[in-house]
Amino acid sequence: MADQAETTTQTVPAALPPEPKVRTISFDDVIDALSAGLNDFKRAPQYGLVIGAFFALGGLIVVLSASALSMSYLSYPLAAGFVLIGPFAAVGLYEVSRRISAGEEISWSKIFTTMWEQKGRELSWMAFVVLFIQIMWMYQVRLLLALFLGFRSFASFGEFLNEVVSTPEGLMFLAVGHVVGAILSLILFTLTVISFPLLLEQDRDFITAMITSVKAVTASPIPMIGWAFIVTIVLIVSMAPAFLGLVITLPILGHTTWHLYKKCVSFPERKDIMEEAAN
Template identity: 40%
Template structure:
């Protein structure tokens, strides 16, 4: 069953469909099938994350300023890497040729469309969370006697330390889900249709609101798989990221008429 809304100018937004938990299984299978059919593209775009992670560790090791600077590159690159995976799935869906020139050409063309604005929103969001995390740390640990955390984690086992960790986890989870709600549909939407990024984010929020339970499960799947993929030196991301990227495209196709 679909629900529709209209923009202020009277133009119809894409109709939001009702999703079920069974749809998540279908999109995961479809995402894995897309990756198996054209693994070279998935491996290429996921390599950006993996090698970027190693570069961030190497360049920023021991230097907070460099770590923050290199970390900012991830939110900027992420939408364009995702666009490449979406374009691969879109071409498979339409039976079009999978050519490096065409795929990378679409990604390059997105620089002058709505995708950079979404990347900028993600960067601002990242900076806000970094500031907020420091504020929470200062509120709980500002008056505590600090020790070298590389030698002892006892300071985090105090009452203030445990409260700080709990607050960071709760606030971080809420902000992460809000960012997820803003981008889960908007990223593939701006690639697929001529629509401004603000409207795309509103449609994404509407999709999550009308399918809250399903989207909570989907966000959990993404979080768990990504965390597990990070453990073996980011190498699991070489598989997990392209599968999730392709699956997100199929979820978008199911979510919007």
């Protein structure tokens, strides 16, 4: 019986998946990841351009829909909220970078197959996390509008903009809205920057993926928050010309995030797990 118990104890760790280990990174690693992401885009530009174009088109449709529904004053909050789904939209880009790194064949059929397979995996739950935060974003916009500008609508985005920048209430709405938006964006970044590429590569639960993502950010807060700041500035600039900048910048950011994930997280080999269990 003792031998049987000992055998069971020794075989259980072998059946468990290796826990992700978080590494500390520096700004040099961020620069290296950005360089690798740019190289991936250059090696397979057609995939990045198409995915970026669809994402840009989606943002443009959201803004135009708000205008068609006589809610053009919500164009800016909607555009900013739409960018929050960027991590999910970049899944195809992560797969391109993964295949380039692994030396595997790249084709639209393989990329679409990989993305379609995610619907039954844990990555689909991450989509709900992103959606939940996006809903919170829109609710806080409506709440702040009601608190500072009252329960009224605006005939045009120009009228809304004039109200925001020329009145004390509007300036307060702008300030508080950006602070709350920055907090929500930071929360989303912390939960997803590592979890999306991790779930694409590894068969893990989304809770473990989010915990790993939080650990990666807290282990290297300055480089990771610095990367978040870079992403924010790039996305804001990219949205300015009718979202057209996203056609180029989204794929580069997506490829870079994949390489940043590979620098932040490692998985021990099975033999290392067995040696650790034996000790």
